[in-house]
Amino acid sequence: MYNRYAEVFEEIVAPFLDYNHWARYIAGFLAKHGCPAPAEVLDFGCGAGHFTVALAKLGYGLTGVDFSPEMLERARARAEAFPRLSFIQSDMTEYTPPVPADAAVITFDTIVYLATLEKLDALFANLAASLRPGGLFVCNLLPDFTRFIEHNIIVNNDKFAVFYEPTKEDKVIHFHMTGFIRRGDLWERFQETHSEREHSPEELKETAERHGFTLVDTAPYHATSITGREAPVDRPHYVFQKR
Numbered sequence: 001m002y003n004r005y006a007e008v009f010e011e012i013v014a015p016f017l018d019y020n021h022w023a024r025y026i027a028g029f030l031a032k033h034g035c036p037a038p039a040e041v042l043d044f045g046c047g048a049g050h051f052t053v054a055l056a057k058l059g060y061g062l063t064g065v066d067f068s069p070e071m072l073e074r075a076r077a078r079a080e081a082f083p084r085l086s087f088i089q090s091d092m093t094e095y096t097p098p099v100p101a102d103a104a105v106i107t108f109d110t111i112v113y114l115a116t117l118e119k120l121d122a123l124f125a126n127l128a129a130s131l132r133p134g135g136l137f138v139c140n141l142l143p144d145f146t147r148f149i150e151h152n153i154i155v156n157n158d159k160f161a162v163f164y165e166p167t168k169e170d171k172v173i174h175f176h177m178t179g180f181i182r183r184g185d186l187w188e189r190f191q192e193t194h195s196e197r198e199h200s201p202e203e204l205k206e207t208a209e210r211h212g213f214t215l216v217d218t219a220p221y222h223a224t225s226i227t228g229r230e231a232p233v234d235r236p237h238y239v240f241q242k243r
Helices: 005-016 019-032 050-056 069-078 117-130 145-149 201-210
Strands: 040-044 061-066 085-089 101-106 131-140 153-156 160-169 172-183 186-197 213-219 237-242
Touching: 005 069, 005 160, 005 172, 019 050, 019 131, 019 213, 019 237, 040 050, 050 061, 050 069, 050 085, 061 069, 069 085, 101 117, 117 131, 117 201, 117 213, 145 160, 201 213, 201 237
Parallel strands: 040 061, 040 101, 061 085, 101 131
Antiparallel strands: 131 237, 153 160, 160 172, 172 186, 213 237
């Protein structure tokens, strides 16, 4: 996952996201509930590090965690100017820092990659081990997954083309991707499948409570505030605090 696709993902998504704006939004939650900069924050599913760097610019210490070495290669290059920023290759349900952090975040719908309730449970078990008492966890959900399976999707330009064929199995959507990346006069073909699950607010809250977390805040964040384009849904954000 995010092997060759990592190369084109940044061009597909990053130009439409104001990561600095989103970082200020998340930092507002952190400061409001007792974790102002220079608190230490875990960025689970950090990808290519855009958001990680944006939060580091606000004075936070960051450890970015991601499973994809290809995405982390881009993240490390982006973060060279930030000495309090490091990156770890690991599943977000498995990495526990040597010293408990003040907060953890999962942004840009990345929680959907926990494709089973067992994985969601494993995340909160790891958060309980990774955060200090009173530590915060901020994430968002992406409602109404069904709109993604109404038709196939094609994204292309003169450098790449990606065809997405979604299929649904219960609450899980499998995005079967076939892509082509231009290499001079030739095109390199790749295939990946990304499995994502639509977690409900009730599932999120019940799992958090079971592992010693209390919901302390929630707010919508409309996609137009980060993409500049009309979008059909808000991204509700949730703030949990470890008891």
